[in-house]
Amino acid sequence: MTWITPFPLDSDIGVRFYGSRMSTETTTSPLLRSAALGSHRLANRLVMAPMTRNRAASDGTPSPLMADYYAQRASAGMIIAEASTPNAVGRTYPNITALYSDAHTAGWREVVRAVEAAGGGPLFLQIQHGGRVGHPDTSGHTPLAPSAVPLPDTIHTPTGRQAAVTPRAMTTAEIGSTVADFAAAARRAVDAGFAGVEVHSANGYLLHQFLAPNTNLRTDGYGGGVPGRIRFTTEVVDAVAQAIGPERTGLRISPGNPVNGITDTDADELYPALLRANAGKGLAYLHLAYADPAAPLFARLRALWTGTLIANPVLPREQIPADGGREAAERLLAAGADLVALGRPFLANPDLVERIRTGGPVNPVRARYAMYTGGATGYTDYPALPALAR
Numbered sequence: 001m002t003w004i005t006p007f008p009l010d011s012d013i014g015v016r017f018y019g020s021r022m023s024t025e026t027t028t029s030p031l032l033r034s035a036a037l038g039s040h041r042l043a044n045r046l047v048m049a050p051m052t053r054n055r056a057a058s059d060g061t062p063s064p065l066m067a068d069y070y071a072q073r074a075s076a077g078m079i080i081a082e083a084s085t086p087n088a089v090g091r092t093y094p095n096i097t098a099l100y101s102d103a104h105t106a107g108w109r110e111v112v113r114a115v116e117a118a119g120g121g122p123l124f125l126q127i128q129h130g131g132r133v134g135h136p137d138t139s140g141h142t143p144l145a146p147s148a149v150p151l152p153d154t155i156h157t158p159t160g161r162q163a164a165v166t167p168r169a170m171t172t173a174e175i176g177s178t179v180a181d182f183a184a185a186a187r188r189a190v191d192a193g194f195a196g197v198e199v200h201s202a203n204g205y206l207l208h209q210f211l212a213p214n215t216n217l218r219t220d221g222y223g224g225g226v227p228g229r230i231r232f233t234t235e236v237v238d239a240v241a242q243a244i245g246p247e248r249t250g251l252r253i254s255p256g257n258p259v260n261g262i263t264d265t266d267a268d269e270l271y272p273a274l275l276r277a278n279a280g281k282g283l284a285y286l287h288l289a290y291a292d293p294a295a296p297l298f299a300r301l302r303a304l305w306t307g308t309l310i311a312n313p314v315l316p317r318e319q320i321p322a323d324g325g326r327e328a329a330e331r332l333l334a335a336g337a338d339l340v341a342l343g344r345p346f347l348a349n350p351d352l353v354e355r356i357r358t359g360g361p362v363n364p365v366r367a368r369y370a371m372y373t374g375g376a377t378g379y380t381d382y383p384a385l386p387a388l389a390r
C-alpha cells in the first residue's frame with residue numbers, strides 16, 4: 001500500500017481557488033446517495049474524517065469556536081469528530097480535546113447541539129490515547145506505552161518541539177484502567193449526544209503501538225505473536241461496546257501506515273486476525289484510513305468485515321485534488337466501501353457535499369500552521385459557495 005502521513009502540508013500556499021467559475025450542473029455521484037448506518041439514515045455517503053485541530057481550551061474542553069466549525073460542516077453524511085483523550089496521560093499535543101470531566105462533556109454537548117441545529121448528524125467522536133506520542137510538558141505525566149520504546153522524533157509541546165521522552169511500559173493494572181477509561185469516555189460521549197464513538201487504533205497512537213511489533217516488545221499476554229498484540233484493541237472495543245452498545249462502537253485502523261514510527265511488519269496477518277476477532281460483534285463500522293482499493297489487503301479486509309466499511313482514500317499529500325477527492329472516493333465505493341471519509345477536503349470546504357454535487361470549485365487547504373493553531377484563521381474562515389458567488 002502507499003501511505004501518506006496524516007499531517008501532510010508543509011507550506012503556506014496562500015488562498016486560491018480551483019476553477020474560475022461555479023458550475024450550475026449537478027452530478028449524480030454515488031457518493032450523494034443516502035445510506036443506512038444502523039438505525040441512522042445518512043443523507044449521503046461522505047463522512048468527515050476525524051481531524052485534530054487543537055482548538056480546545058488548555059484543559060481539553062471543546063470551545064464555542066469548535067461548535068461553529070462542525071456546524072459549518074453539517075451537510076456531511078456523518079461527522080467523526082476529532083481525537084479526544086480519555087484520560088490525562090493519553091494527551092498527545094497542546095489544546096487537543098478530552099473527555100473525562102463534566103466540563104469536557106458539557107463542551108462536547110454544545111458541539112453536538114450546534115451540528116444538529118444545523119441539520120447535521122449523526123456524529124461519532126474518536127477516542128484516542130496517545131501512548132508514547134505525548135510529553136510530560138503537555139500532559140503532566142510520563143507517557144505510557146506497551147514498551148519503553150521512544151518515538152523516534154520530536155513532538156509538539158506548549159514550548160515548541162522537543163525530543164520525545166522514553167515512555168514507561170504499562171503494567172497490567174494500567175492496561176485495565178485504560179480500557180475502563182475508554183469505556184467511561186464512551187459513556188460521556190453518548191451523554192453529550194454523540195451517536196457513538198470511534199476507537200482509534202490507527203496512526204501510531206497507543207492502540208496501534210500495541211499492534212505493531214516494533215513498539216510492542218511485551219512478553220506477557222498483551223505482546224508477542226498476533227493474538228497477544230491484538231488483545232488490547234479487542235479489549236477496548238469490547239469494553240466500549242459493553243458500555244454503550246456495539247451499534248454505537250466504531251473502530252479505526254491504518255494497516256501499514258508508518259506514521260509516528262510504526263513498522264507494521266506483519267500487517268497481512270495481524271489485521272485479518274484483528275477483524276476476525278471483532279467482526280461478529282455487530283459494531284457500527286470499521287474505518288480504514290489511507291485505503292488503497294488496488295491493494296490486496298483492502299479486498300481481504302472488505303471480505304472479512306461484513307458490517308459497514310468506511311474507507312478513507314490516499315489523496316496527494318501536498319494538496320487536495322481539484323475535484324475535492326471525488327474520484328478517489330468513488331473508486332473506493334466501487335471497490336466495496338459503504339461510506340468514504342475525507343479529511344482535508346472537509347477541512348477546506350465547509351460545504352464539500354454541495355461542491356461535489358454541483359462540480360463547483362474547491363477551496364485548497366491553506367497554511368499547515370493554521371491546522372493546529374488556535375483561532376478562527378484557517379479554521380472557520382474557509383468560504384462556502386454563496387460567499388464565492390457574491
Ligand SMILES: Cc1cc2nc3c(=O)[nH]c(=O)nc-3n(C[C@H](O)[C@H](O)[C@H](O)COP(=O)(O)O)c2cc1C
Nearest residue numbers: 006049050051052082083289312315342343344371
Ligand atoms: C489536520 C489533520 C488532523 C488529523 N487528525 C486526526 C485525528 O485526530 N484522528 C485520526 O484518526 N486521523 C487524523 N488525521 C488523519 C485524517 O483523518 C485523514 O485520515 C487524513 O487527513 C487523510 O485524509 P485526506 O487526504 O482526505 O485528508 C488528521 C489529518 C489532518 C490533515
